């Protein structure tokens with residue numbers, strides 16, 4: 001899949017990965033490249049007001065009939081700062097290759113097929129993640145998304161305009177009849193079990209919190225332990241406690257403190273302030289909610305016990321998602337028909353499919369990630385697996401687009 | 404002490420404190436101001452090759468006799484990034500006021516009195532701390548100090564030249580007959596006990612370490628807990644363990660993680676690398692050494708148990724210091740003679756006096772710090788206490804300079 005490697009050159013990092021944060025210059029360049037390829041493939045390109053990019057291949061059915069709603073596939077082309085070459089981009093480029101392959105083989109479908117690249121899926125620069133698809137699904141008001149601010153205070157809407165990605169299409173215009181997203185697993189399971197295709201039947205709930213701990217900065221040499229209000233120590237206790245909570249809860253719960261800043265951050269000063277993020281996930285909404293309630297209670301006790309002020313702000317909350325049962329079966333079926341091993345599975349990561357699932361039947365196809373590595377420059381999927389995934393996607397899209 | 408407030412205007416922060424990191428533009432401006440005041444007070448100003456600043460008031464004894472060695476007082480005028488107005492600057496400005504007061508009252512002394520402001524006492528930009536006085540004492544080679552690099556890779560020697568603070572005087576030229584440093588306590592004890600003057604008889608040992616933890620960055624949603632090599636979680640465990648070590652060791656041991664950076668530092672990425680500092684202090688060298696050995700062993704076990712690579716680098720190591728018994732008694736005596744309450748005490752902070760103690764009898768005078776706050780913009784000492792400390796310093800200096 002040469003175009004996948006070509007796209008990875010935009011925002012390439014010395015470690016062999018990709019840094020293409022949403023709405024940066026690298027994202028702008030990647031968008032331009034993708035749109036050029038879409039036009040080259042004869043697709044009709046449209047950009048909506050949140051920067052979601054759509055390329056549509058016409059169907060044979062009449063444009064105002066019951067079959068006018070397109071089947072949609074796609075993903076995103078933004079990355080985390082230490083991203084790999086496959087997360088998101090694979091689904092977009094594979095979708096493009098499938099449409100080109102249909103052209104090359106003279107294959108026409110009744111319904112149009114739309115290839116989508118959603119804005120700011122990663123959510124590392126602006127929260128929540130899966131932002132473009134959430135706006136598309138109508139569950140995040142456009143204005144609220146445009147007004148989001150990144151760590152440097154930059155407004156999403158301003159950055160969107162700066163890179164010329166603010167399109168004319170009203171958000172949510174394209175209502176698909178079905179949505180299928182092809183993606184790397186980003187986890188270790190398919191490789192560990194020697195399975196080629198994952199038919200993703202659900203996706204765990206995701207809660208992101210920003211916790212701010214205020215204590216008192218003081219001298220590291222002269223302040224007795226019992227007189228300290230050490231925000232850094234409290235952040236450390238939280239990190240350790242959170243991990244234990246996830247272990248204790250079980251059922252695949254994961255908890256991560258990925259971001260942490262200490263203020264003033266000096267070797268001989270007791271930290272007066274700590275700001276950190278919590279990423280908590282579980283497949284069962286009730287279990288996730290009760291863990292979040294435990295977190296709140298624990299933070300209150302921590303604050304009271306150590307003379308701290310603690311704030312906890314929601315950055316994102318996506319409930320668990322169950323994908324469309326018939327689509328999942330179709331994916332299984334088409335994988336088997338090609339002689340590929342397939343298993344049903346849960347997605348640990350958030351995906352645009354979970355948002356589009358709110359407005360159309362949706363499901364996902366996973367292919368293995370080497371060593372389960374993702375959000376890491378060494379993210380890798382074997383070329384043969386990339387091709388297998390694309391073939392299953394092609395078969396599923398043809399079926400759906402001829403229904 | 405108006406000049407103390409005037410000096411605080413240089414590098415003043417909105418919070419009411421001072422940010423005057425060593426060899427920054429603010430340090431340059433403060434040095435220029437101090438030298439102007441020194442010259443105005445009739446002192447002979449000299450700057451050595453590491454930027455230590457000396458202002459000498461001549462004595463009445465012949466310049467080549469046995470009484471030619473000056474009594475020295477002083478401290479430093481650099482600050483931490485979130486510093487207060489008193490740490491260091493108080494000792495320097497009070498020394499200046501004492502010399503001006505002697506002039507005003509026609510007081511001559513046999514020995515010269517030298518007022519010193521040592522370079523980079525805080526050690527937050529370049530390690531080790533107390534760098535200028537350590538070089539002056541001959542225990543850190545000049546070249547090694549000049550070659551130190553800050554977080555941005557800037558060489559101390561280059562910054563010294565940039566601000567024109569690289570003087571012509573060979574380091575270590577001025578050998579004092581005695582050294583007395585006046586300083587705020589920076590801790591809570593004097594205030595808590597209602598005592599005005601601390602006669603500092605010893606100073607705890609200080610060990611600074613930079614710990615680097617390398618794990619593997621991976622996706623926060625898809626990576627099961629048992630497959631993670633989470634450098635941030637390991638850093639948190641270290642922080643919590645270190646605090647427990649200090650509590651368990653007791654005897655006033657303090658431990659601080661003041662600085663911590665996670666890489667890549669993103670909400671949905673398991674941290675692949677953590678870099679943090681450890682500040683560990685105790686008055687007993689053997690206790691400190693054994694705690695450091697425990698730390699090493701614990702880090703090895705942590706690395707082995709969690710698939711991490713951990714490095715631990717010494718940034719500074721100052722053994723505990725016992726000050727000159729006769730000087731401590733003299734301070735006590737002069738405080739009592741003025742009707743001030745006085746107690747013997749240990750310094751929790753590092754000070755230039757501990758380095759000069761290697762080449763001359765040395766001791767320190769402490770005054771109370773409000774609420775024990777220091778390395779904090781709200782650092783404060785009551786004007787009356789500032790004046791008391793300066794009077795005791797004056798009496799001690801007169802005695803020593805007439806011996």
Ligand SMILES: NC(=O)NCCC(=O)O
Nearest residue numbers: 121122129349350624671
């Ligand atoms: N697929 C993916 O990495 N999405 C980012 C959102 C998440 O953190 O799961």
Ligand SMILES: NC(=O)NCCC(=O)O
Nearest residue numbers: 221268524525532752753
């Ligand atoms: N006095 C003072 O704050 N010195 C800085 C060195 C230390 O960390 O103790």
